[in-house]
Amino acid sequence: MRTAAAILRKDLVLELRTLETVPSMALLSVVTFVIFHFALNRNSLSGQVAAGVFTVTLLFAALLAVNRLFVAEREQGGFDAFLLAPVDRTAMLVAKASALLIFMMVLEVIAVPAFALLLAPPRIGHSLPALMLILLLADIAFAVIGTFVSAIAINTRARDLIGPMIGLPLLLPALIATARGIGPLLSPHATGSPPAKWLAVLALYDLLNALLAYGLFDFLVED
């Protein structure tokens, strides 16, 4: 795991220095909220519609990050450097998924307040802890599936297209659970307690995908 930490550290330093990914994700999210305001012609959203809009916006931002995740490795030879080292290959998976998770969490620090400001869903302050829990589980899904899909896409010709194309269906169960989980939290009579069913679905889906990715990742990086 020291290897994964070394890779993660390198990626975070690179991101802080170049500021490529996270600011774009944040900007995209805010603009998307504005688009939804016009597209739906509403000043505020509540309930399931609010949850749907927020989930889809998160998805757009995640796709941006997914497309960039392995680009530096591919273009600057990071894969070879990693493969030459006597380290466990899944360290790359852990490192990249952690990086993506951190990016998503930083994004949400900006996106949630922006959402509250622009589209004013009711009870969002009250439901914040539950919302954060669901978003954490959702971010893990984005991280694991996103990393997996990105690792496949980076070695194809149409890499920006392939990533979202295979990622979206795979993310669908997580997106369903996220949106359905958040919906009751943003309705006018929200109690603030998270819906257990969808938390369980998200957690189990995260676990399944983590196991699959862990078992299969070696085959993606070795030649």
Place this chain on the structure above:
Amino acid sequence: MEIPSATQATDAPVVRLDGLTRHFGERTVLRGITLDVTAGQTLAVLGRNGAGKSTLLRILATLLRPHEGAVKLFGEPLPREGWKVRGRVGLLGHEPLLYRDLTGRENLVYHARLHRVVPGRVDELLDTVGMRERAEDPVRSLSRGMVQRLTIARAVLHAPELLLLDEPRSNLDPAAGELVEPLIGRAAGVTRVLTSHDPQAALAEADLVLALAGGRAAYVGPPSGLDSDTLRGLYA
């Protein structure tokens, strides 16, 4: 080819190839390569672009797996036991394998962490290749010669016993070339496999020569046995 006795581990060849074959789809990139490289020897691989030199180096670096035939590094068969010997091989390829937005030092520290090398070695190597003053500048801002020096430092950071050098002296001015000679030249005393666009220079420092033509070994043996006709035919 005389194969040294395997009774003592120290006598076992560092590199043993036996009928090594690698395909790319329907094309055969390397066909039936057989040779031994013993400790301390230098193998020069000659041939045109596309003859399979880089592929051979990548197989020896454990980055590619052989499709047919046997490859043994330090007595360990690849690809099964590749993980055991990975840390003992250093590759200097076409790509510098450095992140452009990190500084030279940060890049080397990263590689040091990957290879579990003590951080002090980074400074030591920066001094040897003469990059100490520019170590805090991002690689993006360095000239090609400087990048090559950093790359060489990267390749030998973990003190590999087998060096794979793909055109090591490209982009280096003579002064820099002298600086790195103790690291990657004969003076380093390690087993080396090198390719070069300048066959005469490669032959000058080789103990063993492999001439590749269309994936096959056109010649395997000491440099003295390679006649000029074959040599010319390789690059025709």
Place this chain on the structure above:
Amino acid sequence: MSTHVRHLRGLTIATAATMTAALALVFFYAPLDAEQGFVQKIFYLHVPLAIVSLVGYCLGGVFGIAYLRTGKRVWDMRSYCAIHMSLIFSVAGIIAGSIWAKASWGHWWVWSEPTLVSYLIVILLFCTYQPLRFSIEDPERQARYAAVFAVVCGAFVPVNFIVVRLSVEYVHPRVLNLEGGNLPGSMKLAFYTSLLAFGLLFATLMKYEMLAKETRIETRRLRRSLLGDDAVRPFGRTAAPS
């Protein structure tokens, strides 16, 4: 002789026979549904297609595991053909499902039937399989990545069904209980015969496809060894195993 040629004639005959029997049973033996009338018979087409194609997708994943473990190209071939065939069957299946939806509920598409919705999602996922293969040029890498993808997608199929089922809040009166509970005996016979017929059809078509591909590869190999590398034009980009 290719391993796929074995039993092929017997299988083809069995398929033809079972399919004929199934059609006969469906049109002449199974009773007309009281509510929906003749159109209900599309059920004998839709459900077997759906079941066979979903099993086919999972098989594609299983063959993918076999390829990753053994590295033998024949497993990649099997995985590709299984998924390819399942995609064709499932597109037919969803069209049949849409017709059935129109007959049952008056709309060409309904969101309240979770199996239909999950089916659509699975089809959308597997539609990406061939573009993915096509975008990887190195054949060995293509096979490996496709196998990894097939494994993940194969695992995805049952999970997806469960999650979508959970998301449907209104329990629509289900016309069909797939565990075979609600079907009267005569319908059961027609249904299971139809299911068997489509299963055999799947297996037969898969064998034919594999045989065709293998023959092509073998022919090229022979030409190359007899006439030299240059006599055979390279494949160029292709999504199929080669």
